[in-house]
Every structure is written in C-alpha cells, then in structure tokens.
Amino acid sequence: MREHKKISVLTYALLGLIHQKPRAGYDLRKIFAETAMGSFSNSPGAIYPALERLEKHGAIASEVMESAGLRRRRVFRITEPGEQEFKQWLSKPVTRDEIIRGTGELMLRFAFMEQALGAQAAITFLRNLRVELDAYVPGLKEYLHQHGPQMPLSGMLALDSGIRNYETLQRWVAYAIQTYQSFLASRQPLSANQINTSGGQS
C-alpha cells in the first residue's frame, strides 16, 4: 500500500490530460494558457515540479523524444497505478463541502469523466450532484431571506449572486442529464432485440 499524500487539483488536471494521451510539459502549459482551463495556473514553476512529483509517485512515466530536427521533448504517459489513482479521484462522491469550496474541481472531474469512466458514470455523477444541490440551495435561499434585509445592500446582492450561480448549476445539471440520455439513446436505439429494418452502419 503506497502512501497516498494528497494530490492537488492542478496535479489531477495534469494527470487527466496525460490520461487522454501522452503529452509534454509544454503542451500542458499551452492548454492551460489558451483554453478556459486557465483557472488552474499556467506557470512552469507549478507544472514542471508537479510532473516530477507525479513521476516520483509512479503515476506517470516520461520518455525523452529527440526526433531528428525537432526539439527535445520529455513526453509523459500515464501508468497503470496512475490510471487507477485518476479513476479513483473521478469516482469520489460529490460532497456538500466540495460544492461550497467552488465548482471548479467538480467540473474538472466531470469534464474528464466520460472518456475515463464512460457515459453512464457521467450520468450517475450528475444525479449525485443534483441531490447535493437540491439539499444545499434551499438553505442558502432561506438564509438570504432571513438575514438579507439586515445586511448592507451590496452584501445582500453578493449573496444573491452566489445563489443565482447555484440555481444556474441546477438547471445545467438537468440539461446535462437530458443531453446524456439522448446521447445514450441514439447510440443504443434498441436495447434487447435489434430488428434490423434498414441498413446498419458500424
């Protein structure tokens, strides 16, 4: 049983991207710099040490590529134990604490989930998220209703903004579940007896 120091969100983001396909540090930096994932640090001083730690941990392995006429690149691929660790992170239950701390990590997990665990796991994740949100949001609204009038206007509005975000997230969850269900339905149009009436293509 290898000891299991806590891994940061940034590190999981790196692990997830490497899980998709082998990548070099520079590729990862570019992804952080250019896409909306930029919220997780794009500084080399964070990424390269994180990759080192992952390699020491045994979750990834690197190979220096020196094709002729190309710059030397250290390409990382995920290992078996690394994939296990990654999937375990994806499978963590959705907790209220995680919702309060911000939805960043939640959405990161979801973004990786389909490729790593399949569409069914993504739907389960969304259902769990919905349960937690439905349990959490009413209390927030109640708090605003109770204490809002005694707060300064800007404080009340700031709280309202947070609530609106959660409500938006609730609507998104519903939409996402629906989207996934149609997606699954279109991939497996008939469950048991596939009556092949028209030409089926692979």
Added chain:
Amino acid sequence: MREHKKISVLTYALLGLIHQKPRAGYDLRKIFAETAMGSFSNSPGAIYPALERLEKHGAIASEVMESAGLRRRRVFRITEPGEQEFKQWLSKPVTRDEIIRGTGELMLRFAFMEQALGAQAAITFLRNLRVELDAYVPGLKEYLHQHGPQMPLSGMLALDSGIRNYETLQRWVAYAIQTYQSFLASRQPLSANQINTSGGQS
C-alpha cells in the same frame, strides 16, 4: 514608500471585516465557518498568522481585552494606512484576468464596497464589470460553437456550464445596477429643490 508585498485574498477578507468594526480572531473564524464566506479558509493556522502579518504590516492594531469575567480576547481594529490599503484594493480596476481566475475576489470586493466607498462606487464597479463581461463572454461562446462539436460531450457540457455562469453574472450585474439606482433614488428622491409636501422621517 513602504514596500508592498502582495496581500492574499483571505487577508483582504480579514481586513474588510475588521474595517467594518473591530473584531477578534475568533469572531473572524466564526464568520468564515458559519456564513457563505466559508470559501476562504476557516483554519486558525491561516487566520492568526495572517492577522500577525497585517499587524506587522501596520494595517491593523490589536489590543488585548480582559474585562472582568470574560475571556482574554485580542481585538483588532484597522489603522489609517490599513484603511488606505483596503480602499485601494477595492478601487482596483476590473480586469479580464480577474474574471477568468474566478469571481470570488470580485464579489468579495463588491460586498465590502458600499460601506467603504459608498453606493456610487458600487455602481461604477458594476458598470466596469459589465463592460469586461460583455467583452469576454462572446468569445467564450464562439469558442464553444467552434470547438464544441469536436470535443467529448462532457467537455462541451463543462464549458457550457462555465458560460452559463458568466451569463448569469451578466444578468445579475444588470439587476444589481437597477437595484442600486432605485436605492439611490429612494434615498435622494429630489436632487436639487426638495419640496416637502408630506412628513419626511429620518
């Protein structure tokens, strides 16, 4: 010109709460633990050292209160330079970078703004935020439109969730501006010549 090491968001949150009124470390912890501000750490190992730093920095001053029959409390109040620093933080321009990094700090600033700088400043802040959002969000939507179809469904949905949050924020900004304007209108019903037709109460 005192050197001006960067101050963390948590530290500004503490500074803002102390600006409202003098408080002890324990009060601050409770606020973080009990209200929706909990997203900024509630551990004593973060709060007490942060308060020490603020005091060394000269932004706050402490006084140990030992009223008879009460526990000893170290109560912090904001100093003149501390208030300057705080207001300067509140007055920082709204940048796209700040929007990308997350709206947490933005909303924190806004929540403190009315009390510290007045309602007019809050409106100005909201207007600037609106400008930045209007400049930023269309690009995100365009990106989703362009690259979405080639992404895995979960990735596309995750991006969509982020966009929905920004759109929600845009609607909130509009609502908040309106709210503030009615607020100001109700406080100053007639700007120049106040014709007192009915009994006015303080």
Added chain:
DNA sequence: CATTTCATGTAATCGGTTACATGATTAG
C-alpha cells in the same frame, strides 16, 4: 468535578507564484 465551548496560538510540510536561467530552432 468533568466536559464542552471559547479563544489563541505553534510547527511541519508542501504546493504555488514569481522571476530568473538556459539552450536549441525557426523566421525574418
């Protein structure tokens, strides 16, 4: 009297930011 809550801290560890350093390769 014992336990809980109030109230303030300390120490170890570690990850991230910032800034700097280094070379190799392609473009102008």
Added chain:
DNA sequence: CTAATCATGTAACCGATTACATGAAATG
C-alpha cells in the same frame, strides 16, 4: 545574424493546510 518561439527547468519566498497544544470559563 538577430529575434522570437519552443521547451525545460531552478530557486526564493510565502501562504495555506493539517494537526497539535494550551488554558480559561461556562455548562452539566
């Protein structure tokens, strides 16, 4: 040839997390 870009690092600093420590006052 020079500048920009590719690509990988390193080092100093510092703040946050976690967990532990302490003691006094209220509560039962």
